[in-house]
Amino acid sequence: MKNTRFLLSAAAAVTAAAILLSGCSTPEETMSESSQPQAPSYRYEHELNVIDDNYRNYYQVFVYSFCDSNGDGIGDLAGVTSGLDYIQDMGFNGIWLSPIMPSDSYHKYSVKDYYAIDEQYGTMEDFEKLAAECEKRGIKLLIDLVMNHSSNEHEWFKHASKSLRSNPCGAAKDKPCLNDNICPVHDKYIDYYYFTDEKPVGTNSWYRIGSNRWYQAVFSEQMPELNLDNSAVRSEFEKIADFWLEKGAGGFRLDAVKEYFSGNPEKNIEVLNQFMKHCKTVDPKCYVVGEVWESFTNYTKYYSSGIDSVFGFTMAQESGKIAKTINGKGADNSVKSFAQAMVTVEQKLASYSNTAIDAPFIGNHDTNRGAGILGYNETKIKAAAGLLLTMSGSPFVYYGDEIGLSGSGRDENKRAPMIWDSEGTGLTYGPPDMERQENRFADVQTQLADENSILNYYKRALRIRNENPCIARGTTEVLTVPGQDIAAVRRTFDGDSIVIVYNYSDESKEITELDGLSEMQIRGYLTVDSAEEVLLDGGLKMPAYSIAFLTGK
Ligand SMILES: [Ca+2]
Numbered sequence: 268m269k270n271t272r273f274l275l276s277a278a279a280a281v282t283a284a285a286i287l288l289s290g291c292s293t294p295e296e297t298m299s300e301s302s303q304p305q306a307p308s309y310r311y312e313h314e315l316n317v318i319d320d321n322y323r324n325y326y327q328v329f330v331y332s333f334c335d336s337n338g339d340g341i342g343d344l345a346g347v348t349s350g351l352d353y354i355q356d357m358g359f360n361g362i363w364l365s366p367i368m369p370s371d372s373y374h375k376y377s378v379k380d381y382y383a384i385d386e387q388y389g390t391m392e393d394f395e396k397l398a399a400e401c402e403k404r405g406i407k408l409l410i411d412l413v414m415n416h417s418s419n420e421h422e423w424f425k426h427a428s429k430s431l432r433s434n435p436c437g438a439a440k441d442k443p444c445l446n447d448n449i450c451p452v453h454d455k456y457i458d459y460y461y462f463t464d465e466k467p468v469g470t471n472s473w474y475r476i477g478s479n480r481w482y483q484a485v486f487s488e489q490m491p492e493l494n495l496d497n498s499a500v501r502s503e504f505e506k507i508a509d510f511w512l513e514k515g516a517g518g519f520r521l522d523a524v525k526e527y528f529s530g531n532p533e534k535n536i537e538v539l540n541q542f543m544k545h546c547k548t549v550d551p552k553c554y555v556v557g558e559v560w561e562s563f564t565n566y567t568k569y570y571s572s573g574i575d576s577v578f579g580f581t582m583a584q585e586s587g588k589i590a591k592t593i594n595g596k597g598a599d600n601s602v603k604s605f606a607q608a609m610v611t612v613e614q615k616l617a618s619y620s621n622t623a624i625d626a627p628f629i630g631n632h633d634t635n636r637g638a639g640i641l642g643y644n645e646t647k648i649k650a651a652a653g654l655l656l657t658m659s660g661s662p663f664v665y666y667g668d669e670i671g672l673s674g675s676g677r678d679e680n681k682r683a684p685m686i687w688d689s690e691g692t693g694l695t696y697g698p699p700d701m702e703r704q705e706n707r708f709a710d711v712q713t714q715l716a717d718e719n720s721i722l723n724y725y726k727r728a729l730r731i732r733n734e735n736p737c738i739a740r741g742t743t744e745v746l747t748v749p750g751q752d753i754a755a756v757r758r759t760f761d762g763d764s765i766v767i768v769y770n771y772s773d774e775s776k777e778i779t780e781l782d783g784l785s786e787m788q789i790r791g792y793l794t795v796d797s798a799e800e801v802l803l804d805g806g807l808k809m810p811a812y813s814i815a816f817l818t819g820k
Pocket residue numbers: 335336337338339340341342343387
């Protein structure tokens with residue numbers, strides 16, 4: 268590895284950052300003295316080496332609950348902008364913004380207008396400012412694009428509904444409409460959705476409109492399914508993509524891809540393929556990540572569409588590989604098994620596409636929060652973050668997971684307010700119908716100042732990714748090392764490589780039997796207790812649940 272120049276100690280950097288950054292809205296200057304035990308100074312901070320490509324560290328922002336800039340209790344775009352210093356300082360260089368277009372729902376996945384900003388979130392000017400501030404900081408801004416359905420309040424749907432209630436104008440179908448296209452024969456918007464005269468049997472995803480028509484809506488009555496077989500609908504979304512790329516979005520997170528044509532992955536892949544070709548023609552640097560909430564075997568197939576990323580559900584949630592490695596027992600849940608899984612994932616993706624970028628995550632707005640999945644155990648929460656943030660690809664971190672925010676049960680609970688400080692700066696009310704969330708860990712301000720916090724574990728892990736481009740971009744090879752709770756991998760990219768060693772047992776270990784160890788030096792490390800350090804002195808001395816990063820001398 269190159270650029271080995273030592274900078275400030277981590278402790279000094281943390282303190283400086285905490286004074287400069289409040290995270291959200293009005294800056295706070297007050298700092299309490301840390302009462303933590305004296306931590307060893309971290310001697311392995313190197314120059315940043317961030318490459319401007321599509322391998323990034325993403326932060327998922329649920330706008331409604333993130334940061335309120337105007338005191339109405341609802342998060343907004345200006346709030347996100349005020350949080351950018353924090354997001355950047357944490358080491359994220361990508362943001363996935365939950366839907367921001369006008370909608371009657373708080374989550375805004377029912378879009379009424381694809382070319383505007385929801386009033387609760389601000390104005391188009393606010394978006395342009397956010398995009399410009401992201402650009403300035405080298406942060407790629409993804410917006411959530413919902414192509415599977417619109418709101419039933421969208422003009423397309425309202426137009427079609429009105430036509431279906433009207434009488435035919437009398438002109439033949441291939442002749443111009445005599446009633447300004449408010450007409451069941453000529454209105455093109457009727458074919459934007461799925462309308463039928465009779466309710467299909469054996470399915471409950473159809474809703475009545477008028478006296479004798481039905482429309483399909485898989486998610487809810489308010490979200491009619493769009494007909495993506497219709498080339499006009501696809502063209503609409505190409506125009507919409509152009510609009511947002513022009514406004515400063517760097518790409519898209521595509522919602523509910525597997526429901527484009529439910530049960531028909533081949534057609535879904537075909538839709539993606541066309542959309543990707545379009546986006547890459549307009550902006551070759553744009554990045555698109557799709558939500559295909561399916562098994563590993565099924566979601567990886569979608570890489571054949573040419574999409575940059577598909578979310579790595581195999582790693583996520585209680586049942587995912589990350590949580591099972593931390594919570595589970597036995598060889599199948601060992602860190603050795605996790606190391607092998609990283610290779611399996613990489614090979615599977617590569618079998619479908621040579622531009623595939625994995626997008627692993629622990630949780631998102633639809634899943635239980637990481638903190639609860641990991642039993643609100645600080646060591647486990649950090650250890651899980653260590654696994655996520657040493658994977659190749661573009662990891663996604665859900666806002667608040669870096670402070671161990673709580674959230675489980677109903678969806679609203681999973682989208683609870685970010686806690687910035689003890690003063691309530693930027694605090695939102697959270698979604699209507701959210702149950703009170705009891706947070707077990709401190710706010711952002713407090714955790715910034717605590718070197719041993721969950722937040723500072725995330726921050727160092729992200730820093731190490733940003734110092735070592737081959738962690739995200741490299742190919743993994745499992746190295747031989749004794750013990751189930753110990754694993755070692757080599758990640759190689761562009762002639763560079765880094766060895767990552769995991770001691771995920773609950774006791775400290777000294778590792779001596781690792782090929783080439785005598786030729787290596789410590790590049791960095793992650794420990795769950797900041798008072799402990801990894802040492803290389805003959806053997807590699809690793810505290811419980813620590814990760815060492817090694818490079819050639
Ligand atoms: Ca607000």
